[in-house]
Amino acid sequence: MMPPRETVQRNLDQTRPERIGLNFGGEGRLNDMWGCGVGGTHGSREKVWTEGQFEFHLDVWGNVWHRIIGMSQAGEIFKPALEDWSQLKDYQLPDLANPENFERCREVFTKEAGDHYRLGSLPGFPFSICRYLRKMEVYFQDLVLEREHIDELHDRVTELLEKMIVQFGKAGADGVFFCEDWGTQERLLVSPPMWREIYKPLFARLCGTAHQNGMHVLMHSCGYIWEIIDDLAEVGVNALQFDQPALYGLERLAGKLKGLKVCLYSPVDIQRVLPTGRKTDIVAEARRMVELFGGGGGGLIAKNYGDLHGIGVEDEWDQWAYEAFVQHKDLQ
Numbered sequence: 001m002m003p004p005r006e007t008v009q010r011n012l013d014q015t016r017p018e019r020i021g022l023n024f025g026g027e028g029r030l031n032d033m034w035g036c037g038v039g040g041t042h043g044s045r046e047k048v049w050t051e052g053q054f055e056f057h058l059d060v061w062g063n064v065w066h067r068i069i070g071m072s073q074a075g076e077i078f079k080p081a082l083e084d085w086s087q088l089k090d091y092q093l094p095d096l097a098n099p100e101n102f103e104r105c106r107e108v109f110t111k112e113a114g115d116h117y118r119l120g121s122l123p124g125f126p127f128s129i130c131r132y133l134r135k136m137e138v139y140f141q142d143l144v145l146e147r148e149h150i151d152e153l154h155d156r157v158t159e160l161l162e163k164m165i166v167q168f169g170k171a172g173a174d175g176v177f178f179c180e181d182w183g184t185q186e187r188l189l190v191s192p193p194m195w196r197e198i199y200k201p202l203f204a205r206l207c208g209t210a211h212q213n214g215m216h217v218l219m220h221s222c223g224y225i226w227e228i229i230d231d232l233a234e235v236g237v238n239a240l241q242f243d244q245p246a247l248y249g250l251e252r253l254a255g256k257l258k259g260l261k262v263c264l265y266s267p268v269d270i271q272r273v274l275p276t277g278r279k280t281d282i283v284a285e286a287r288r289m290v291e292l293f294g295g296g297g298g299g300l301i302a303k304n305y306g307d308l309h310g311i312g313v314e315d316e317w318d319q320w321a322y323e324a325f326v327q328h329k330d331l332q
Contacts (some may be wrong), residue, residue: 001018001096001164002017002018002019003115004021004031004032004033004115004116004117005055005115005116005118005174006010007019007021007032007117008032008033008117008174008301008329009109009117009174009216010102010188010298010301011155011219011262011263011294011298011299011301012175012216012239012263012301013238013298014261014263014297014298014299015297015307016259016298016329016331017298018330018331019125019294019299019329019330020277020290020293020294020298020300020302020329020331021033021117021265021300022199022266022301022302022303022324022325022326023300023301023302023303023304024302024303024304024322024325025230025306026304026306026322029304029322030326031083031116032116032117032139032301033117033118033119033223033301034108034109034112034113034115034116034117034118034119035118035119035120035121035177036104036105036108036109036118036120036121036173036316037120037122038096038101038102038105038123038164042058045060045062045094045106046058046059046060052107053068053069054066054067054068054069055068055069055075056078056172057075059132059150059271060094060096060135061081061093061094061129061130061132062081062133063077063080063081064077064219065077065078065081066078066079066080074103074278076308077136078137079188080134080135080138081132081133082133082134082153082233085149086206087145087312088153088298089150090153090165091159091265093156093160094160094322096123096160096164097160097163097164097167099164099167099170099323101167102167102168102171102181105168105171105172105173106170106171106172107278109171109173110172110278112306112331115170117175117235118172118173119173119174119175119177119218120165120168120173120175120176120177121174121177121178122161122164122165122168122176122177122178123178124178124179125161125178125180125198125199125202125203125206125219126153126157126158126161126199126202127180127182128153128178128179128180128181129157130150130153130157131152131272133153134153140189140190141171143190143194143198147149150198150276154198154202156270156317157268157299158202158205158206161206162206162209165206165209165210165213165215166209168213168215169210169214169215172217173215174214174216174266175210175217175238175284176210176215176217176218177217177218177219177220177241178217178218178219179219179221179222179223180219180220180221180223181220181223182195182221182223182225182235182296183221183222183223183225184223184230185223185224185226185247185248186224187224187227188224188225188227188228189223192227192228194331195228195231196228196231198222200235203231203232203235203236203237204235204236206234206235207235208249209235212237213235214230216238216239217236217237217238217239217271218237218239218240218241219232219237219240219241220240220241220242221240221241221242222243222244223244223247224247224248226248226256229256229257229260229262230260232262233260233261233262235261235324238262238263239262239263239264239265239301240257240262240263240264240265241265241273241303242264242265242266243266243267243269243270243305244269244271244272245266245269246269246271246272246273247266247272250285250288250289250292251292254292254293257299258293258296261299262299263288263293263298263299263300263301264293264299264300264301265300265303266284266289266300266301266302266303267273267302267303267304267305267321268282268286268289268321269285269312270311270313271311273285273310274305274313274317274318274321275311275312275313275317277313277314277317279317279320282320282324283318283320283321284324285304285321286321286324286328287328288331289325290302290325290328290331291328294329294331295331298331301330302325304321305318314316328332
């Protein structure tokens with residue numbers, strides 16, 4: 001029987017695994033992957049405090065967040081680290097690439113992961129990080145009005161992320177994972193030409209660093225990003241973690257990803273299928289995903305969604321999806 005690590009690797013590379021990859025949390029459920037994020041955050045400036053009904057959080061980047069206690073979980077930016085571009089010259093990025101921050105990952109990957117696929121979690125790519133450093137609505141204006149400053153900030157953040165990727169490689173990671181939500185329900189957040197001009201070179205640098213250090217790249221994005229899927233494959237993204245694959249049409253998406261040799265890393269669609277609570281629909285969708293994305297040489301890692309309560313899904317419905325994936329996991 002093919003071990004979990006090889007199963008995931010072969011699905012990512014589409015080199016004929018025996019079954020799909022499985023990444024399910026919960027007691028007794030199959031999980032081929034073992035993840036680890038940056039621990040310790042050497043020299044971190046993080047702190048949390050409350051004022052009345054609000055909780056404030058200073059993050060590792062120097063941004064101050066706030067949320068209403070007992071309501072929102074993450075909240076939103078209250079004060080960005082870079083309120084004015086005059087601060088950029090003296091702005092100090094967090095020391096996230098310090099080797100001390102990767103000691104826990106090194107221990108996890110060498111002593112705990114066993115024969116699982118070992119995945120290191122990055123704090124994002126430049127867009128996900130920099131939009132908070134300036135506050136999102138200001139950041140989008142900066143892309144047009146302050147291009148020189150934006151390019152400098154992007155370059156500095158990209159350099160830090162490159163160093164972090166190298167450290168994950170030294171710690172024993174097989175791949176790196178990052179989240180960047182690039183789409184609305186209908187389109188990309190910026191025009192495709194702007195994405196290709198500003199962000200594609202940064203993606204190429206980061207994916208290139210990962211591949212040079214023997215790692216895959218797995219990317220999460222919400223929304224509809226069809227217009228740049230070819231670009232993502234070109235720069236070296238090996239798997240797309242979509243929570244809403246039905247947004248694209250499963251057959252259409254499978255045709256695209258199979259042609260590009262990009263793996264789908266996904267639960268049953270969390271917007272159109274899983275919340276229905278209809279067992280027949282959920283089971284049928286899981287089975288279709290295995291046939292469309294896993295057949296013909298691999299290319300599917302099935303997973304659960306981490307916040308079922310937030311999308312109105314009962315544990316039982318999620319279990320139906322899991323059992324359907326397991327029943328139909330074997331590939332011909």
